Amino acid sequence: MADRVREPYAAPGQQREAAMMGMYIFLASETMLFSGLFLVALHLRLEHAPEVVAASRQMHYFIGAANTALLLTSSLLVALAVEAAREGRARPAVLATAILLGLGFLALKAVEYRMEYAEGILPLPGAVTEFSSPARHAFMNLYLIATALHAVHLSIGLGLLATLAVRLLRGTLPLPERSIVMVNAGLYWHLVDVIWIFLYPVFYLAR
Template sequence: MAEGGVQEPFARAARQREAERLGMLIFLASEVMLFGGIFAAALALRLEHPAGYVDAAHHLKLWLGTANTGVLLTSSLCAALAVQAARNGQARWAACALWGAVALGTVFLAIKGVEYAGEYREGLMPGMATTHFEGRTQQLFMNLYFIGTGLHAVHVTFGLALLAAAALNRGARQDRHAMLIGNVALYWHLVDVIWVFLYPTLYLAGVR
């Protein structure tokens, strides 16, 4: 990424920044399509088994999912604040906000881990010796739940690594254009947005 210097094949730094931002947005568009497949599967499942889907969703820990939504949204806020701080030239604040985002993202993963552990104990995790479901639709739903939230957790982990790398990068913190931090923040917002759709699709569907 640009640390002030202009790299091949660009002649001007401003044009290079535009290109990097556009590249990131296009990458995020492809990420949206990736999760689109999961949402299509969830939609098909719910259309084919409307009642069973709701019953299965009811078994998820709604309060853990809700808490995690708050945690991840706040983490996203931190990333946005980091971008603003870097633009204002407040490198220290940018680093603090980035570490705040990392901390909250880690809390998200920890809560998710607690949730998975609970589901493992209840025998709801696919492919385990203790697995036992109440019915086929619950099995389908839980499997899709693990694929969807698992793929999301992979993205969260990757995003945390990016956030930490940005926080450790002095050049990125001091960049008044916030290029690296801005792109990392965009990725983090996408991880957030995907969760904002996963949460109603999986958790809120079970609210009666």
């Protein structure tokens, strides 16, 4: 089977290790991407502490908390599906539930954006906004950029998981030989989760 050992490799174990290492390096790179945003957030917080605290108090932290719960649960489900795949069992239903939770996150996020838009604090282009201080404006700018970028990552993760769920259903992913594909998609999903775990306190609980 061509899928088993590809050209530059001599043994399946070697190929698996390489794929895993590649994923970890990619995640390190992603982490650096978001760390730039966190640095900006830190700077804003240090320079304009009272306004940032005030802005953070206005956030719908319960929606953020619900979203955190959704993502953590979906990460757990993905981890279970990955473990099963390693042992050779396909669990498309578990994966599908994880995807639903991810979609739930996006839906809640959309609701939250809508509420903020109605309150006039979401600085979308063309939106009518009213901020109590300039620094709060900057805070909301950063909030919108960071959460939108996170949502993009989340959508990519959903795409990955959906593809895998379909492959599991159709049985086109030989397990456990190619479980590395599941492992890597799972790692990516966990990173999306971890980034949210940092975004949540930075924007909602920074008081």
